[in-house]
Amino acid sequence: MPVAEMVRSYPADLGGVDRDALVRCIEECVACAQACTSCADACLSEPDDALVTLRKCVRTNLDCADVCDTTARVLSRHTEYDANVTKAMLEACATVCSSCADECGRHADHHEHCRVCEQACRRCERACQELIGGLGRGAGG
Amino acid sequence: MPVAEMVRSYPADLGGVDRDALVRCIEECVACAQACTSCADACLSEPDDALVTLRKCVRTNLDCADVCDTTARVLSRHTEYDANVTKAMLEACATVCSSCADECGRHADHHEHCRVCEQACRRCERACQELIGGLGRGAGG
Amino acid sequence: MPVAEMVRSYPADLGGVDRDALVRCIEECVACAQACTSCADACLSEPDDALVTLRKCVRTNLDCADVCDTTARVLSRHTEYDANVTKAMLEACATVCSSCADECGRHADHHEHCRVCEQACRRCERACQELIGGLGRGAGG
Amino acid sequence: MPVAEMVRSYPADLGGVDRDALVRCIEECVACAQACTSCADACLSEPDDALVTLRKCVRTNLDCADVCDTTARVLSRHTEYDANVTKAMLEACATVCSSCADECGRHADHHEHCRVCEQACRRCERACQELIGGLGRGAGG
Numbered sequence A, B, C, D: 001m002p003v004a005e006m007v008r009s010y011p012a013d014l015g016g017v018d019r020d021a022l023v024r025c026i027e028e029c030v031a032c033a034q035a036c037t038s039c040a041d042a043c044l045s046e047p048d049d050a051l052v053t054l055r056k057c058v059r060t061n062l063d064c065a066d067v068c069d070t071t072a073r074v075l076s077r078h079t080e081y082d083a084n085v086t087k088a089m090l091e092a093c094a095t096v097c098s099s100c101a102d103e104c105g106r107h108a109d110h111h112e113h114c115r116v117c118e119q120a121c122r123r124c125e126r127a128c129q130e131l132i133g134g135l136g137r138g139a140g141g
Helices: A003-008 A019-044 A055-075 A083-107 A112-134 B003-008 B019-044 B055-075 B083-107 B112-134 C003-008 C019-044 C055-075 C083-107 C112-134 D003-008 D019-044 D055-075 D083-107 D112-134
Strands: none
Touching (some): A003 D112, A019 A055, A019 A112, A019 C055, A019 D003, A019 D019, A019 D055, A055 A083, A055 A112, A055 B055, A055 B083, A055 C019, A055 D019, A055 D055, A083 B083, A112 D003, B003 B019, B003 C019, B003 C112, B019 B055, B019 B083, B019 B112, B019 C003, B019 C019, B019 C055, B055 B083, B055 C019, B055 C055, B055 D019, B083 B112, B112 C003, C003 C019, C019 C055, C019 C083, C019 C112, C055 C083, C055 C112, C055 D055, C055 D083, C083 D055, C083 D083, D019 D055, D055 D083, D083 D112
16 A cells, blocks of 8 residues: 555655554554455355344444544645644544454454454554544644 | 424424424424535636635535535434534534634625525524533423 | 536536436436445345345446446546447446346345345446436537 | 455355455555555655656656545445446545556655555455456355
8 A cells, every 4th residue: 555655755744743643543544444344244244143233333433434544534634734624534533443442352262353353453542542642733833 | 495394293302402493493404404515516617716715615605505404404303312412513613614604704895605694504503502501401301 | 415516516517428328327326336235234234144145246336336436436527538438337337236136135034134135236337228228329419 | 454354244145256365455555545644745845857747757656545535445345236336436445556667666765655555556456357357156155
């Protein structure tokens, strides 16, 4: 995935955002969105007795996929960058990733897709929090 | 748009969310997302001298369209509802709608699409804030 | 939803697309996407014995929501319009709407959300086919 | 990106789809969507004289990002798989990737982001066509 190449080729400055943290966060959002879409569908294909315990997991997966997709898109745009919007989306994304990781974690022993998805959510949550920590620091510089 | 019919037919309770405020907010998010996608494209079709003043408007429109779309989706799901996720997305949505309304407002005298889009953003911002105000109130009941 | 106002305010010509059919098709795509997202979630909240019969319905709803959302976005952009892309998306959208209407139709007697969603899918399928029928006609003129 | 792990952990069969071609196509769709979102924004940040030549490039990038995102989502769902829907989306995706690669190719000598994006579009177009070629072959088996 050419995220780093695309970020490097951007023709203006990035408004004080750390380039490596930005690239990592976009990559984790994109990976987490795909894992959550897959996990929701894998849950739907489990046998009847498992499926009825996975309602909340499917729902949280769907929310997490949508929020991660949108966060990746907002982070991929830097033209006249608005720190308030970016920060609010990163916070929403860290919140839903944490919630989805908790829920998938409850089923990780029984379902491999939930185990893999939990890890993707945890990595994405961490990447969002690291990027929030770095936001604005460049602005004062 | 059968938002109210769909919300009414939901087979479980809505976790203390006000039904009318929810329907209104979904409708405004969906309308705002479409207006922003249209406005971004209309900006791209303006003559050269206008286009170069509309970079930020296009960018904010694209962010606003994505965030409103995702907010409408999260709000359309009630199964094992997570108030933290909903609240974080509503706050991100109100933030980007306010930002996009401000930016479109700067061009509203020159471009009808910006004038219409500014109004859609303001209505959506208000609907998000009203729904945030009502969240959780049902939980204590 | 200010779809007609946004389409009317577009600063260039629409590349031979019928304005009324375009507005109607955007409106139906947006309405169908929301109904499908809601219906998928309502299915997830049905009692156990119903849920296990609704796997395919949830899956088709999710596909239909994504395809309708993207079709509405492509249709909302007219700048240097590409008839091949528009036509291919309209065909994909009519296909998934027909498939989702059939599946929701199988559950319409038992679940009001499936009945309302089936109707939204049928309207959207028809709007897509009418717009396909009108495409290119303007180009020869 | 754990696409292969997620596909491997799917609890049912994949309806005759080639597993490796599926994984590759999801990966290319996701990468292409991100590259196109980035390229659209990079175009918006080019100097005035370049920006006015990039209208069509921005527009095609936005369409391509939306269609690739939706294609990745449809491909990530296998529950009661519908070959007609998958095929129609793959065809729409190959069409828009080809169109976007052509347009970015026109600017590849002047803008590095267009050069990288053109390559992502070509890879995605090829992956879609290979998957179309393999669809249904398994069904007869």
